Amino acid sequence: MAKSALDKDLKKVGSLETATFDLSRSLAAPGLAFLFLLAAMVLAALFVEEGPFGYLVIIASVIAGYMALNIGANDVANNMGPSVGSRALTMVGAITIAAICEASGALLAGGDVVDTISSELLRPGADLSPVGFTLVMMAALLSSALWINLATVLGAPVSTTHSVVGGVIGSGVAAAGLAMVNWQMMTAIVASWVISPALGGILAALLLTITNATIVNKDEKVEAARIWVPVLIGLMTAVFAMYMAMKGFSRLWDPSFGAVAMLGLLFGGLGWALSRPWVLRRSQGLENRSKSINGLFRLPLIFAAALLSFAHGANDVANAVGPLAAIVAVADSASTDVAAVLLPIWVLAIGAAGIAVGLALFGPKLIRTVGERITKMNEIRAYCVALSAATTVLIASALGLPVSSTHIAIGAVFGVGFLRELTSNKGVPNPAVQPRSLFLQPTTLNETAEEALANFQKRERRRLVRRQHAFGIAAAWVITVPASALLSALVYFMLEAVVG
Template sequence: MSKSALDKDLKRVSGLEVATHDLGRKLSAPGIALVFLLAATLWASHVVTDIQSGYLVVIAAVIAGYMALNVGANDVANNMGPAVGAKAVTMLGALFIAAIFEAAGALLAGGDVVNTLARDIVAPGTHLDDMTFVLVMMSALLAAALWINIATYIGAPVSTTHAVVGGIVGSAIAAAGLYAVTWQNIAMIAASWVISPVLGGLFAALALALVHVTITGRIDKISSARLWVPIFVAAMAAIFSMYLATKGLSRVWKPENWMVVLIGIGFGALGWIIAMPLIRRRSLTIENRTKHVASLFRVPLIVAAALMSFGHGANDVSNAIGPLAAIVDRLGAHADHATVGIPFWVMAIGAVGIALGLALFGPRLIRTVGEQITKLNEIRAFCVALSAAVTVLAASALGMPVSSTHIAIGGIFGVGFLREYWQRQVLEFSAVPRHARHVDPETLNATPEEALARSRKQEGRRLVRRRHILSIAAAWIVTVPAAGALSALVYVVLNLVMR
């Protein structure tokens, strides 16, 4: 055999090995997910022996596990995406941190809002027998999971809460008609499509403007950072402590408003005391440049992302296991409880499923949120995380429905558009841009009008990718009706098969 023929054969073998390896990697994630669903099936089969129609609970447990995987794959990206996009933490580190804190939040403080899923949507007085109720919940859960799976595949971050709401609406209408739905609450949810991203964007832009005025816009950035970074850390500690006291830990502890304020003041002071010496020591080793000063926000950003993951796990685990818990409660107790009790095994399926979904399928959405909308650094990502907590607190105080997913995405767009505005102000009112590395030689030889038009076009593309606005907004708007239509179809099929 000639040497050239041998080289060709070796290349073919090498290519086959690479292709086999890539195929194995692509199949490993679904394989692990299937093992998890099998384990959920066996566990549910073991614990429902004393429940009437236990096979229905087992089926619901598998669907809930599938939903939990999708919640982890899609929703968690909003918490960790900015930190990864800012290069504050690696993808592996983000997955590790988020998986731990999501699971901890779900197990320790999750499930407080489970009882609201059905009762806030299904109109009072609507009678659903046990079988119909179970089929409505199963259809809603399966339809929401399928829709989120599709959204994750196309790279669109959507609200898992809205998907579940849409699913319940669709199956309830299919089971009992249009009057079975409390349409006022659905209208409030639809209003949150606008309220959530707008508030998130405004608060994030305001936070970034404050950092610019107090630190990055000053000549002596290091001295300003020594004074103001601990203050921003204190604000973060205060806001997140109040956020966790009111939202993340509401299942185990519901403090009064005055106690929440005291908690915020106490943790804010503690954050300032801890940050002062650390920031001062770190500032001695950096240069007087925005890039170096931004590194002072790295640790606070990671802490904020972890706390957001804990709060998300505590609140949004109900999207995965809420309908399952309602089914277990209905078939096990046959009582109209004010709240739905949640067995540990149900919480465990949700917690483990979210962590696994994040680890197996989350990186794609994390990159979309953190890298493909606008360029982030530690400061901008910190402002996004801070905005999310502030918006949730403000909306809760005012009684407005908001989506954490929409808030985070709105915050990212907010800091991006603010930076574009600053760029345009520099071009309009300065003879020479502040950063020489952004100067286009062709712009220098053009008329002022041509330079302004060219720079606006180039900077607009570079700072915020417009195409993501339309695709993400479309996914948000379509989520409720799409999940509803799919849920109605699933209900019809299940009603024919299981009756």
């Protein structure tokens, strides 16, 4: 009896220890995030002059750091999710590679999108004071960060670019009316809601179809892989060379179309030549199975994810610190004309470190959503997703189409999933287009024909894409701009009331 009571007490103590550990772990991430924001405030104080305007810049720096944390938590999952879902990378490995590449891209080639924010999206009027413009940008940053934070909690990958755009529009309208917004730019952004995922999905499905036809569905899979895997690696090398030239290093270099094309041909041929002996060596002794062939795509997939992260850091860091750079420029010049603003290195440092810290602390949830909860991934499918994401951005940039890298990546995941579902259900009667006579008859005395039909569908027709995630993500995309705009307007009125 005494022993039983002692066992119960020991179990209670063990449960208490487990609960305490879980609580401390859940509090550690917010605590570390707070320390980062404190460091951002100190860094800004070192570079900003004292005075009322200087204090606004310091506060804006903290908000920009908060935005960078949320970009790391939400947006980076698009690049690393498929790699983790396919088991090519562990969660720790993915976070480590992404954090290094994101921060490196932000610091070495941080994109300058202040032009879009200040001159293409808004038309600051003469009646908008420097303080008013500062409040517009602060409200845009805070509202978009809050919206992305909410989306991350709900497990929905959203476009951080669209969040910032919605925030700038909402606070801009609140400050100076509808005439302040460039509505032609807004039309292009709305168009990207459809263009981006459609292009990404179609291209990913096409790449997977080609890979299946040339390698996976062949009788001699290993021999086919020795021929076609180097070709696919060469294609990846060419695409990423052009991608990095056009997008990753856009702040440092503005090459012509011909230079980009020549760079792609050069690196494509180099990638093909170098990968041939590697593939031949790795394929020795492989079993003639699709699962064995998948291993040949693991290393190229890791490189693709790393390069996507570098380019993402180079381009999307300005979503966090672009408005802050505009605020700094206004504080220095006492003018709202910020069309030629460059990103100072200390501002870039806040964005780069924030993205890396946010990814490490809060990124795993969205990485699992993108890589595991939409559809099942393997190395080949994940490789097609990564390659199609980079290719789609290149094609859209060449054609001048407005696209979102987030929407492209998620669309590519869905495209791969729906192709798998389509091929898996090939030959199975579809009740929407086939006569009922093709389906099974009732198997029990109490089963009606309708119930037999439903049960047959449930057994035979496979749904390899989880619809609830598709609907939830699509809904989050649609309401991102209006939600962040409305929230930004409310935040602007609050800031205006406080600042006076």
